[in-house]
Amino acid sequence: MDNLCSDMSDTHPLSQAIIAGKRKEIPALVQECLDAGESAQFIVESRLVSAMAVVGEKFKNNEIFVPEMLIAARAMKEALKLLEPMLVEAGVKPEFNAVIGTVEGDLHDIGKNLVAMMWKGANIDVIDLGVNVPPAKFVEAIRENNAKLVGLSALLTTTMPAMRETVKAIREAGLAAKIMIGGAPITTEYANEIGADGYAADAGSAVDAAMSLLRS
Ligand code: B1M
Numbered sequence: 001m002d003n004l005c006s007d008m009s010d011t012h013p014l015s016q017a018i019i020a021g022k023r024k025e026i027p028a029l030v031q032e033c034l035d036a037g038e039s040a041q042f043i044v045e046s047r048l049v050s051a052m053a054v055v056g057e058k059f060k061n062n063e064i065f066v067p068e069m070l071i072a073a074r075a076m077k078e079a080l081k082l083l084e085p086m087l088v089e090a091g092v093k094p095e096f097n098a099v100i101g102t103v104e105g106d107l108h109d110i111g112k113n114l115v116a117m118m119w120k121g122a123n124i125d126v127i128d129l130g131v132n133v134p135p136a137k138f139v140e141a142i143r144e145n146n147a148k149l150v151g152l153s154a155l156l157t158t159t160m161p162a163m164r165e166t167v168k169a170i171r172e173a174g175l176a177a178k179i180m181i182g183g184a185p186i187t188t189e190y191a192n193e194i195g196a197d198g199y200a201a202d203a204g205s206a207v208d209a210a211m212s213l214l215r216s
Helices: 013-020 023-035 040-060 066-087 110-121 135-145 157-172 188-194 203-214
Strands: 096-102 124-128 149-153 178-182
Touching (some): 013 066, 023 066, 110 203, 178 188, 178 203
Parallel strands (some): 096 149
């Protein structure tokens, strides 16, 4: 059991516990990684995200089904709950604000939550609208909060058109907010095609992309 936290693969005990959905084991395993000197960001990127990739692969190959995917997601959320305070710097007045949400028809929120966390850590005040957010709700939240940035997340190819509709609604409302999109099926080409201002492949690059949009 020594050097528990030194390997980089999804065979790591924390990754395995996520894959198996063993939520009760998560706090101790996260603590072991922290005790071994791993940063919260490293744990997210190298232990948790890789575990969810395995879950997705198993689902695709019919080795697991929706209930198993759901309990894996719950275990992942348990870990994120513990790591969030470490990812978010407290007590500094936010320099910018942003609205974020998962588009209409889509219930996936783990990636969106990670982006929200990273944005908060970068001193952005984040208004999180949750999942299954209709275009009109994005428009309303941007207007009410005078948001400078809006983030749209989609994990399903079938909800990509809802992203296009949301961009259209924001543009038609004449709002000045910069629009950034992301999620597993999303590409830079798609962002250009639907008229978004930016795209990020992961939560880490979502910070750089947000900053360059906010400062432009
Ligand atoms: Co879903 N699901 N799911 N699922 N699920 C996928 C996405 C899928 C790829 C699995 C597969 O087949 N291999 C597949 C989509 C196929 C497709 O569209 N081509 C799929 C399917 C089919 C479905 C259902 C239709 C299954 C069914 O019911 N038959 C159903 C749809 C429900 C709905 O939304 N209406 C469904 C349901 C679910 C659960 C509810 C069980 C659960 C979600 C729980 C939750 O989110 N609270 C779930 C899960 C867990 C997954 C997988 C396994 C993991 C997703 C995840 O959390 N990844 C997923 C397979 C996979 O992705 N490998 C899958 C970890 C997360 C950190 O990554 O979300 O990609 P991700 O976020 C990344 C980047 O994409 C990026 O940064 C994040 C961090 O680096 N990013 C952004 C995300 N948003 C961003 C926004 C930005 C910038 C970057 O700017 C604003």
